[in-house]
Amino acid sequence: MDQEHQPPLRRAGKSRGKGKPNPIDIHVGRRLHTRRTQLGLSQERLAKAIGLTFQQIQKYETGINRVSSSRLFDLARALEIDVTYFFSGIENGLADAVGAVPLVPTNEGDPLEQRETIELVRAYYRIKNVRVRRQLVELARSLGKER
Structure with a gap:
């Protein structure tokens, strides 16, 4: 096919519309938010560690x-973490991302990424007594069976 009849190439990672974030950028941002929250870091503290403003971290x-x-x-x-962390799980949503179907919002996504789960895990590991932690796990299992 000669050059003037070739279809235009779509640039990988380009946003689908003006002002709309690319789904891959959204995924990377969510992974950033998840990890920062897991470590208990504020946006301000992370920003300071790498020489940015907290507004940039928000963006x-x-x-x-x-x-x-x-x-x-x-x-x-x-x-x-390893840089690959930011792209973990994107394989599952890549077809959607390329097709411009928005990725699932964080609050409806993986329960392991929700603030409540992270707070629960932190509180659990602050319990020093191993026996008490085991009892807590058993309690959670029994409560989870109730319906």
């Missing part, structure tokens, strides 16, 4: 601003 977390590769590297180091 990354919502996908409004894209994270450059060098900044992603800085974030991974500050959050003590």
